[in-house]
Amino acid sequence: AQSVTQLDSQVPVFEEAPVELRCNYSSSVSVYLFWYVQYPNQGLQLLLKYLSGSTLVKGINGFEAEFNKSQTSFHLRKPSVHISDTAEYFCAVTPQWPGGGSNYKLTFGKGTLLTVNP
Amino acid sequence: KAGVTQTPRYLIKTRGQQVTLSCSPISGHRSVSWYQQTPGQGLQFLFEYFSETQRNKGNFPGRFSGRQFSNSRSEMNVSTLELGDSALYLCASSSGTSGFPTDTQYFGPGTRLTVL
Numbered sequence: 001a002q003s004v005t006q007l008d009s010q011v012p013v014f015e016e017a018p019v020e021l022r023c024n025y026s027s028s029v030s031v032y033l034f035w036y037v038q039y040p041n042q043g044l045q046l047l048l049k050y051l052s053g054s055t056l057v058k059g060i061n062g063f064e065a066e067f068n069k070s071q072t073s074f075h076l077r078k079p080s081v082h083i084s085d086t087a088e089y090f091c092a093v094t095p096q097w098p099g100g101g102s103n104y105k106l107t108f109g110k111g112t113l114l115t116v117n118p
Numbered sequence: 119k120a121g122v123t124q125t126p127r128y129l130i131k132t133r134g135q136q137v138t139l140s141c142s143p144i145s146g147h148r149s150v151s152w153y154q155q156t157p158g159q160g161l162q163f164l165f166e167y168f169s170e171t172q173r174n175k176g177n178f179p180g181r182f183s184g185r186q187f188s189n190s191r192s193e194m195n196v197s198t199l200e201l202g203d204s205a206l207y208l209c210a211s212s213s214g215t216s217g218f219p220t221d222t223q224y225f226g227p228g229t230r231l232t233v234l
Contacts (some may be wrong), residue, residue, distance in 0.1 A: 108161035
């Protein structure tokens with residue numbers, strides 16, 4: 001089984017400041033990793049995903065994340081945030097070899113509410 | 119291209135009743151997944167349908183069921199509602215052909231169910 005821990009439930013920052021949202025995972029098998037964003041009263045939108053290859057993954061809206069296998073982490077970063085980045089961010093994993101049809105079965109963290117203040 | 123649509127957006131029911139939620143995927147998408155989002159448990163996978171067949175299932179009781187029609191539209195049903203079923207129910211669609219995670223899941227805005 002997999003589990004995801006998002007270390008901060010809330011992160012307040014000022015506009016144009018850098019931000020890092022932390023995500024650690026636990027799994028007995030290799031995993032694929034994802035970051036989703038949820039704006040108020042909306043569904044989830046995929047920011048980026050790590051499947052293989054370079055451990056630095058670039059996503060939409062200027063976000064990037066780095067996969068660190070030894071620390072089992074997948075932290076999300078943005079060098080300069082905007083007011084419009086205010087949203088809840090979710091880290092998620094799925095096993096690489098789900099076995100028995102576990103496609104599309106994501107395990108999510110509890111989310112980090114990013115609030116960008118002027 | 120129109121996105122994933124879910125109806126209704128808001129729903130209020132009482133304990134013991136049953137409810138049906140609907141999801142229309144993006145045109146051409148054949149896979150539909152359902153998730154439950156609550157403040158306490160977060161986002162939890164319910165089930166996934168592909169070509170009218172349930173392909174995967176999460177750890178929810180049998181009161182939660184679903185189906186998919188030939189046009190890929192999906193419905194989720196919850197019988198004998200409990201207070202703890204109050205949640206945002208999210209539907210996600212993907213083409214389902216390339217296989218996860220190559221396929222990207224596109225989420226709808228959700229249906230907020232309140233059980234009184």
